[in-house]
Amino acid sequence: MLKVVKVRLYPDSQQQQSLAQAFGSCRWLWNYCLNLMNETYKETGKGLSGYEVKKLIPQLKKENDWLALTYSQCLQQACLNLGVAFNNFFEKRAKYPRFKSKHGKQAIQYPQNVKISDHQLILPKIGKVSAIIHREIEGKIKTVTITKNCSDQYFAAILFDDAKEKPELIAEGKSIGVDLGLTHFVITSDGSKFDNPRILNKHEKNLKLKQQQLSRKQKGSNNRNKSRKKVARVHRKITNCREDFLHKLSRRIVNENQVIVVENLHIKGMMQNHCLAKSIQQAGWGMFCTILKYKAENEGKIYQEVDRFFPSSKTCHVCLNQVGSLPLDVRYWTCEKCQTKHDRDINAAINLRDEGLRILTSQSPQVGKPAHGAGSSGTGDKAIKCGLGGFPHEQLHQEACRPDVSHSNRGRKKSTTTLSVGQEAHTIPSGQCG
Numbered sequence: 001m002l003k004v005v006k007v008r009l010y011p012d013s014q015q016q017q018s019l020a021q022a023f024g025s026c027r028w029l030w031n032y033c034l035n036l037m038n039e040t041y042k043e044t045g046k047g048l049s050g051y052e053v054k055k056l057i058p059q060l061k062k063e064n065d066w067l068a069l070t071y072s073q074c075l076q077q078a079c080l081n082l083g084v085a086f087n088n089f090f091e092k093r094a095k096y097p098r099f100k101s102k103h104g105k106q107a108i109q110y111p112q113n114v115k116i117s118d119h120q121l122i123l124p125k126i127g128k129v130s131a132i133i134h135r136e137i138e139g140k141i142k143t144v145t146i147t148k149n150c151s152d153q154y155f156a157a158i159l160f161d162d163a164k165e166k167p168e169l170i171a172e173g174k175s176i177g178v179d180l181g182l183t184h185f186v187i188t189s190d191g192s193k194f195d196n197p198r199i200l201n202k203h204e205k206n207l208k209l210k211q212q213q214l215s216r217k218q219k220g221s222n223n224r225n226k227s228r229k230k231v232a233r234v235h236r237k238i239t240n241c242r243e244d245f246l247h248k249l250s251r252r253i254v255n256e257n258q259v260i261v262v263e264n265l266h267i268k269g270m271m272q273n274h275c276l277a278k279s280i281q282q283a284g285w286g287m288f289c290t291i292l293k294y295k296a297e298n299e300g301k302i303y304q305e306v307d308r309f310f311p312s313s314k315t316c317h318v319c320l321n322q323v324g325s326l327p328l329d330v331r332y333w334t335c336e337k338c339q340t341k342h343d344r345d346i347n348a349a350i351n352l353r354d355e356g357l358r359i360l361t362s363q364s365p366q367v368g369k370p371a372h373g374a375g376s377s378g379t380g381d382k383a384i385k386c387g388l389g390g391f392p393h394e395q396l397h398q399e400a401c402r403p404d405v406s407h408s409n410r411g412r413k414k415s416t417t418t419l420s421v422g423q424e425a426h427t428i429p430s431g432q433c434g
């Protein structure tokens with residue numbers, strides 16, 4: 001299984017200079033090749049592949065002797081990456097490749113020959129760079145990407161193969177429906193609601209101030225440069241806080257559940273609503289789903305998306321009665337048929353879970369089967385069966401309303417505290433349950 005670990009690097013001033021040289025050379029080469037590809041296409045109607053431009057490097061080195069100062073494989077990799085960028089564009093995964101700027105984030109990539117020793121990364125032509133390696137890196141190192149961000153921090157993303165097979169996906173265990181929202185970031189079918197941290201709002205005033213200060217500085221001045229770094233620092237803070245929140249919450253959901261069902265949101269479309277665009281963007285739903293997916297799959301758990309047109313809010317999860325319309329400001333409603341009182345979001349999350357389980361059962365028939373042997377603890381069976389129509393609410397709700405599992409948080413601030421457990425929403429009048 002391929003894994004990536006990102007570590008912080010602390011190059012000394014000499015190394016910083018060599019890195020700057022390498023960043024510059026690779027950037028120049030990328031831009032040169034991109035321009036060449038554009039021109040060739042205009043003249044002949046045919047493009048060049050990454051391999052074809054790679055062959056030009058020896059000639060370019062003769063013309064520009066400073067290119068030889070950079071490790072040759074980094075240069076080659078820049079050409080190959082450009083080829084990949086074009087492929088991604090033609091297969092509609094990405095936009096047209098752009099020219100790289102000397103402002104902003106810089107990167108080079110080593111396809112091989114990087115070694116790791118204690119607290120050090122040994123890079124060809126750069127030397128031993130001190131690093132904080134906070135995680136064990138076991139296995140064959142594939143590529144190492146060195147980046148420098150706008151606030152002059154250096155990182156290395158180390159891709160390695162740990163030679164282990166990806167775990168098989170197992171559906172037996174607790175399942176959960178996750179509804180994403182703006183007031184509460186996550187609402188689960190368990191009845192837990194996690195508050196949206198709205199990190200941008202907290203830093204907005206500070207960001208505005210720093211941006212105003214920047215705008216008053218003269219272009220090209222030293223003070224402008226200093227001010228630019230201050231703005232970058234605020235942006236970095238916001239990103240770090242958001243990622244921290246998303247990682248902690250997704251880790252918690254993945255640890256506690258085996259099957260995770262999420263709505264497949266059309267985020268780009270929702271962003272068209274300019275009143276909500278900013279809130280949606282700062283919430284980071286897309287990133288959250290990506291994180292949930294890889295965390296689940298790395299542990300043999302199932303991540304399932306439900307079609308966005310599935311009427312999760314409007315359906316009563318007890319009797320499956322659908323109401324015609326449910327305006328957004330209605331947070332609580334009562335089902336006409338079975339008189340169940342619903343919390344809008346929790347009901348939606350439960351429906352998502354049931355629908356996800358239905359999809360899983362229809363995809364692979366063995367998912368719904370009871371576990372072999374009476375000895376199995378079988379919480380999974382309950383959860384899976386409930387997707388098929390039988391609703392063992394009593395057991396489910398006992399599970400759902402159990403107090404939070406307390407983890408030792410190893411001195412870290414826990415940013416994913418449950419806001420409220422909607423007890424009220426769970427109480428289903430007896431006799432109504434199927």
Ligand SMILES: [Zn+2]
Nearest residue numbers: 316319335338
């Ligand atoms: Zn109902």
